[in-house]
Every structure is written in structure tokens, then in C-alpha cells.
Amino acid sequence: xxxxxxxxxxxxxxxxxxxxxxxxxxxxxxxxxxxxxxxxxxxxxxxxxxxxxxxxxxxxxxxxxxxxxxxxxxxxxxxxxxxxxxxxxxxxxxxxxxxxxxxxxxxxxxxxxxxxxxxxxxxxxxxxxxxxxxxxxxxxxxxxxxxxxxxxxxxxxxxxxxxxxxxxxxxxxxxxxxxxxxxxxxxxxxxxxxxxxxxxxxxxxxxxxxxxxxxxxxxxxxxxxxxxxxxxxxxxxxxxxxxxxxxxxxxxxxxxxxxxxxxxxxxxxxxxxxxxx
Numbered sequence: 361x362x363x364x365x366x367x368x369x370x371x372x373x374x375x376x377x378x379x380x381x382x383x384x385x386x387x388x389x390x391x392x393x394x395x396x397x398x399x400x401x402x403x404x405x406x407x408x409x410x411x412x413x414x415x416x417x418x419x420x421x422x423x424x425x426x427x428x429x430x431x432x433x434x435x436x437x438x439x440x441x442x443x444x445x446x447x448x449x450x451x452x453x454x455x456x457x458x459x460x461x462x463x464x465x466x467x468x469x470x471x472x473x474x475x476x477x478x479x480x481x482x483x484x485x486x487x488x489x490x491x492x493x494x495x496x497x498x499x500x501x502x503x504x505x506x507x508x509x510x511x512x513x514x515x516x517x518x519x520x521x522x523x524x525x526x527x528x529x530x531x532x533x534x535x536x537x538x539x540x541x542x543x544x545x546x547x548x549x550x551x552x553x554x555x556x557x558x559x560x561x562x563x564x565x566x567x568x569x570x571x572x573x574x575x576x577x578x579x580x581x582x583x584x585x586x587x588x589x590x591x592x593x594x595x596x597x598x599x600x601x602x603x604x605x606x607x608x609x610x611x612x613x614x615x616x617x618x619x620x621x622x623x624x625x626x627x628x629x630x631x632x633x634x635x636x637x
Contacts, residue, residue: 391415395591395611417459425452503588503637504544505577508537512618514572515539521635528593528605528634536630541572541615542588546581559583573615586614589636594628605632 389395390411394404428448435441503524508531510516519535531537546559563574566584573584590612593605609628610619620626 389608395608414459414463418456421452421455421459424455425449428452502544503542503585503635504582506540506542506588506590506633506635507577508535508633509539510535510537512538512620514541514570514617520577521633524588524635524637526634526636528591528632530605530632531630537592537633538619539615539617540590540619542585542590542613542635543575543577543582544585544588546574546583570617584614587637589613590616591634591636592619592630593632593634594630 390408391414394408394411428445431448432442432445435445505520505522505524507514508519508521510518516538517535519531519537521529546563563583566573575582590610591608592610593607594609595606596604609624609630610616610622612622616622619630
């Protein structure tokens with residue numbers, strides 16, 4: 361009993377250490393290209409676990425199949441081992457088929473079941489009839505545009521994207537970004553709230569970090585938007601299918617002043633981007 365109490369005490373001391381370690385680790389991208397970062401939402405975490413689970417399951421089944429095949433080839437004359445090897449081969453093939461059928465069945469029933477997206481809820485007036493809604497002091501805007509820069513620290517030629525889309529889009533030729541900033545519009549009023557003052561106050565703080573974090577573009581005032589997640593892609597080191605952008609090499613919200621610093625391989629040729637508002 362005393363040993364159990366001591367073990368529980370030691371584990372409780374180690375829990376904070378494991379939490380810190382989990383945050384500091386740079387988790388590898390899943391085979392489906394899903395990444396884990398500080399801003400990861402629950403649907404992205406589920407997709408990450410699901411994609412790794414399917415992939416590791418297929419790999420494990422393949423290894424079991426190879427082992428069973430070797431066992432069958434080396435069991436000449438031993439009927440018992442041959443029968444066992446046949447059973448192992450059958451179960452290994454069954455495991456591969458089962459894993460592949462899981463995705464195929466879901467995709468056949470409804471393709472949306474294999475696409476893990478954030479839950480959307482749009483209430484009707486009737487849903488809100490008996491609910492008192494309190495508007496927050498600062499209203500979040502939507503990601504309006506992203507400016508990519510050819511040099512680190514937001515220098516060199518600019519490439520502005522104002523058509524925000526979750527789909528991956530290829531960069532124009534001879535342009536490989538080294539930094540970027542995501543923006544939303546400075547908000548004016550929402551009902552009876554003057555939230556422009558709140559944005560002005562936030563702008564004053566952001567400008568101290570960098571004047572470009574709160575700026576005017578084509579006569580419209582913009583402020584840095586940290587809720588906007590930018591994903592960058594590079595051709596796969598294995599096989600890049602036609603029409604595919606390759607592997608996700610960076611996923612970061614708001615801004616990044618030195619993209620090569622954040623990459624496992626700084627010489628990666630960045631081919632595409634996607635933006636999640």
C-alpha cells in the first residue's frame with residue numbers, strides 16, 4: 361500500500377513535466393498532411409490521430425503479412441507451422457482490407473464523413489428567442505487578406521492574397537515567401553458598441569512591435585489577425601501527385617517574420633499556400 365502511494369506521488373510530480381514536454385515537441389505531420397500546433401482545434405486533433413491510426417495499422421498489417429509469408433516459406437514439411445502461417449496471412453490480409461474498407465464505406469455513405477471540419481452552428485431567431493446574448497467588448501473580424509513577402513522581416517517584393525480560401529493555391533513562378541502577415545479590417549461599430557476605439561488601442565500596442573502590424577492598404581485600415589492560420593506546402597520527398605501541392609511544411613497563425621527558420625529543411629521549395637480564417 362505504501363509503495364502504491366509513493367508511485368502515485370511520483371507520477372503526480374512528473375505530470376507537469378510531461379505537459380511542458382508535449383508543448384515543446386514539434387510533432388510530425390500526419391500522412392494526410394494534418395499538423396499539430398498551439399492553435400490546433402479538436403477536429404484537427406481527431407483528424408491527426410485518425411490519419412496516423414489508419415497509416416500505422418496498414419504498416420503493421422503489412423509487416424505481419426511479411427512475417428507470415430517468411431514463416432510459410434520456412435515451414436516446408438511441417439504441416440502445423442504451415443497451417444499457422446496460412447492463418448496469419450489470412451488475418452493480416454483481413455486487417456488491411458478492414459482498414460481500407462473503413463474509409464471506403466464512410467466515403468460511400470457520405471464523403472463529408474471523411475472530412476473532419478470545425479462544427480458550424482447558425483441559430484435561427486426562434487433558437488435565440490429565450491436566450492440573452494451578451495456581445496463581447498471586442499468583436500472578432502474575419503481574415504480579410506494575407507501579404508506574403510519575398511524577404512525575411514517583411515521585406516522585398518509583396519504578394520497579396522485577398523481571396524481567402526481553405527483550398528491550397530499555388531504561388532506564382534519565381535516567388536517563394538520568406539515572411540507573411542495576416543490581416544482583418546479595423547472594425548467600426550457593432551450595434552451600439554463603438555469597438556473602433558478597442559481596435560485603435562490594440563493597434564497602438566501592435567505598432568510598437570512592427571508598424572506593418574496595423575496599416576492602411578488601398579485606403580482601408582487593417583490590423584494583424586492572429587485567428588487566421590496560414591499553411592505552406594512543398595513538393596513531397598516521395599511522390600507528389602498531379603494537382604497536389606505536396607506536404608505541409610508550416611502551419612502558423614497571424615504572422616511569421618522568418619519562414620526558413622521555422623522549417624525542418626530551410627531549402628524547401630515552397631509551392632503552395634492555404635488560409636484558414
